[in-house]
Amino acid sequence: MSSDLLTTIKSLIPDIPLGDVNYLSALLLVPVPILLAHLIPYLRDSYNQRRIPGPFLARFSDLWLGWVASQGHRSDVVHQLHNKYGTFVRLAPNHVSIADPDALQIVYAHGNGSLKSDFYDAFVSIHRGLFNTRDRADHARKRKIVSAVFSQKNVLEFEPSIRLYVSQFLNQWDRLYDKALKNQSGDDGEGGWFGKDSRLWLDCLPWYNYLAFDVIGDLAFGSPFGMIINAKDSAPVAVSQKDVMNSYGSKNDAVFVHIPAVQILNDRGEFSASMGVLPPSWRPWVRMLPWYRKGGKAVKNLAGLAVAAVAKRFNSPTDRVDLLSKLQEGRDDEGNLMGREELTAEALTQLIAGSDTTSNSSCAITYYLAANPRVQEKLQKELDDALGSEDEYVSTYDQVKRLPYLEAAINEALRLHSTSSIGLPRIAPEGGLTIRGIHFPQGAILSVPSYTIHRDKKVWGEDVDAFRPERWFERDNATLQKGFNPFSYGPRTCVGRNLASMELLIIISSILRRYHFVLADPAKVFDTREGFLRKPLECRVGIKRRQ
Numbered sequence: 001m002s003s004d005l006l007t008t009i010k011s012l013i014p015d016i017p018l019g020d021v022n023y024l025s026a027l028l029l030v031p032v033p034i035l036l037a038h039l040i041p042y043l044r045d046s047y048n049q050r051r052i053p054g055p056f057l058a059r060f061s062d063l064w065l066g067w068v069a070s071q072g073h074r075s076d077v078v079h080q081l082h083n084k085y086g087t088f089v090r091l092a093p094n095h096v097s098i099a100d101p102d103a104l105q106i107v108y109a110h111g112n113g114s115l116k117s118d119f120y121d122a123f124v125s126i127h128r129g130l131f132n133t134r135d136r137a138d139h140a141r142k143r144k145i146v147s148a149v150f151s152q153k154n155v156l157e158f159e160p161s162i163r164l165y166v167s168q169f170l171n172q173w174d175r176l177y178d179k180a181l182k183n184q185s186g187d188d189g190e191g192g193w194f195g196k197d198s199r200l201w202l203d204c205l206p207w208y209n210y211l212a213f214d215v216i217g218d219l220a221f222g223s224p225f226g227m228i229i230n231a232k233d234s235a236p237v238a239v240s241q242k243d244v245m246n247s248y249g250s251k252n253d254a255v256f257v258h259i260p261a262v263q264i265l266n267d268r269g270e271f272s273a274s275m276g277v278l279p280p281s282w283r284p285w286v287r288m289l290p291w292y293r294k295g296g297k298a299v300k301n302l303a304g305l306a307v308a309a310v311a312k313r314f315n316s317p318t319d320r321v322d323l324l325s326k327l328q329e330g331r332d333d334e335g336n337l338m339g340r341e342e343l344t345a346e347a348l349t350q351l352i353a354g355s356d357t358t359s360n361s362s363c364a365i366t367y368y369l370a371a372n373p374r375v376q377e378k379l380q381k382e383l384d385d386a387l388g389s390e391d392e393y394v395s396t397y398d399q400v401k402r403l404p405y406l407e408a409a410i411n412e413a414l415r416l417h418s419t420s421s422i423g424l425p426r427i428a429p430e431g432g433l434t435i436r437g438i439h440f441p442q443g444a445i446l447s448v449p450s451y452t453i454h455r456d457k458k459v460w461g462e463d464v465d466a467f468r469p470e471r472w473f474e475r476d477n478a479t480l481q482k483g484f485n486p487f488s489y490g491p492r493t494c495v496g497r498n499l500a501s502m503e504l505l506i507i508i509s510s511i512l513r514r515y516h517f518v519l520a521d522p523a524k525v526f527d528t529r530e531g532f533l534r535k536p537l538e539c540r541v542g543i544k545r546r547q
């Protein structure tokens with residue numbers, strides 16, 4: 001700052017003597033560098049964003065987006081801003097949100113060279129896994145190994161595990177239902193309630209969480225957490241790596257605590273997603289705030305799950321077919337296997353990326369089917385016609401992989417709910433990116449919000465807010481696919497998509513064949529809270545057995 005400017009600023013501050021030092025003047029000077037630090041980048045406009053409209057504060061500071069993210073409804077807020085300002089909205093001094101399906105092909109495409117932004121650093125707990133690896137070469141190496149693990153051929157080998165836990169899930173619901181039917185009324189003592197319309201009334205969200213965690217616990221960690229059987233959000237974790245080594249070296253030393261893994265993942269998504277939008281230099285300070293400190297500790301505990309599972313697998317090899325064994329066998333181009341640290345990070349990544357994504361999506365699909373009886377009945381008819389009166393009510397993938405209405409109903413719910421709804425931030429590569437005639441130079445942060453893209457009337461029609469699977473048969477499929485982004489796009493697209501699709505088909509078809517759903521309170525909005533994912537808060541339904 002020039003000395004002239006400093007003198008002018010000083011002259012504006014009242015000179016109130018406080019002993020030898022003029023404390024007040026010094027204090028009043030503090031905001032000046034902060035103001036300048038925000039004003040200068042705005043005036044300089046290195047990323048060509050000054051002309052992009054958006055909230056006033058977002059032009060100067062990341063705090064606006066940090067605040068919005070911490071409130072849990074980022075996608076709704078950004079959507080309203082797009083309705084107000086149009087295709088381009090400035091979300092932060094260097095971050096533009098672009099609500100245009102064509103921009104997906106530009107911002108996220110293969111070969112354009114854009115990388116994940118430092119937003120993803122806030123998601124690193126022990127080591128970087130596939131999801132939060134930002135370096136291109138590191139990512140390409142990991143991706144090669146992991147995508148082979150998720151090939152359709154491999155994923156088919158995981159089907160028996162999925163069917164096993166869907167069967168456990170339905171056995172538990174049958175047990176609760178029978179118990180409630182016998183007692184005819186009153187609290188079933190396990191969170192459900194039997195009554196009106198001879199239905200069992202329960203919140204299906206925790207059950208979908210138990211199911212998704214048990215499936216992924218089995219596949220990625222070698223054994224389920226036992227959440228379905230225990231009807232509880234509780235996973236056993238060794239308290240430190242030392243204890244893990246001891247515990248698997250000599251069984252008697254095992255020291256385990258039980259942690260609420262679902263709750264921890266929810267908290268982690270929220271604090272990482274709101275921390276990630278702040279500048280990296282602020283994060284160590286923000287981490288000291290009680291909420292973030294608690295979240296950080298919880299994530300370390302969660303990492304203990306992966307450490308323990310991988311340690312166990314190294315100490316007692318097995319011929320079991322699961323994600324962990326496939327990851328263990330995977331080799332990079334040089335023929336190298338993953339080391340223990342890298343394997344642990346990948347197992348943890350599969351747990352984090354493959355659990356609540358599936359459970360929240362299953363819950364949202366159930367909600368939309370319960371809220372739309374016509375669609376539910378049409379889907380149940382398709383399932384009955386295709387599967388007949390088979391006693392085994394857990395579907396096989398083969399039975400349900402080509403049922404058009406089932407697929408359309410799942411896609412329609414994924415569109416409307418948008419489990420991954422925020423614009424995933426990418427850095428414009430060397431040479432920049434040009435979108436609708438606006439050039440964004442190298443270094444500009446760009447994102448395309450799936451929630452808004454999924455409500456684009458040009459793609460989906462005028463009734464975008466209606467749950468209507470029929471639209472998937474009425475409109476041009478290529479246009480729909482271009483605007484449908486539940487699993488993202490390009491080199492960072494969901495690597496577990498084959499597994500996720502198989503899980504959703506088996507879960508939804510099996511449960512819908514067995515039970516009929518109604519909403520407990522049809523007038524109530526489907527409440528959500530968003531961290532990295534858009535998560536339902538609950539889904540209270542009345543279930544009645546169909547067969």
Ligand code: HEM
Pocket residue numbers: 130131132143216349350351353354355357358361419420424486487488491492493494495496497499500
């Ligand atoms: C309905 C369920 C799912 C949805 C909606 C979903 C969605 C997504 C999305 C949108 C991304 C891109 C994230 C980003 O770029 O920031 C992603 C990445 C990823 N997903 Fe999924 N996912 C689902 C299930 C799964 C499952 C079952 C697994 C594995 C068990 C998985 C593993 C991953 C991994 C490892 C990545 C990072 C890929 C990379 O960066 O190369 N996901 N997922």
